[in-house]
Amino acid sequence: MRYPRDLGQRFLVNKDGVSLFLEGLSGFEGLDVLEVGPGEGQLTVSIANVARRVLAVEFDRELAARLVARVPYNVSVVVGDGARYALIARSPVLVSNTPFYLSSSIITNAARNNNLELMVLGLQLEVAKRVTARPGSELYGRLSVISQAYFRTQIIGVMPSSWFKPRPKVDAAVVRMVRIRRWDPTGEALEKVTRCLFSYRNKLVTKAALRCLGSVPEDFKSLPSSTRVRDLAPEQLIGVAKWLSLGGQI
């Protein structure tokens, strides 16, 4: 992982933004929360009010040191890489107003961590649309498949760029992701097969399958011949990933 110099430090300065994150947490109050990138604690104190405990992982040592003095008793601040914590967290909830460079790593790592039942993420608006995009739509791609294979995804609300300081070039959105499937060996195969297939996103499924898999799997044979890779639903790709994880070849 290459870390940018500014670490994606755009701080939320609007209370409505905090409310969107709290709305995303509804039904999961009283639980342990991992917060990735607490920054100056814009969300941390509000999360701590509804959580049992908060583990706040901040990469910037100076921000973390300042934050320690300001958080309530049920918050622990540590210096570290939040994407790695997403992989190993024991808590059922992850909240992050993500540094944009880290969004995809947080999502793909969290998918692998079956302890995580809920994520509430601040994402660049276009990434939020990708995470929630339906098959066949313009923004539907590999991140949509991985996200929706493991989570029910929903945009809670848009955060205009004016809600941040310094002001980013793009708007953001708060996305709620509730786990619907546990990670198992199929997940590795799904990552592999989607990496190849979505490099042929606009190609016919049969052609892309021949290139990626060497043959057309049974799950794809029953599809209309005009089906393109971008039309494949997460469930259809999981079917193929299962076949692969049971010994099919790529």
Ligand SMILES: C[S@@+](CC[C@H](N)C(=O)[O-])C[C@H]1O[C@@H](n2cnc3c(N)ncnc32)[C@H](O)[C@@H]1O
């Ligand atoms: C968009 S800011 C959000 C800050 C604050 N939570 C808010 O809502 O205003 C992203 C934060 O993530 C931190 N950060 C960047 N890379 C990180 C990493 N790899 N692990 C943990 N925190 C990171 C930044 O230093 C910054 O504080």
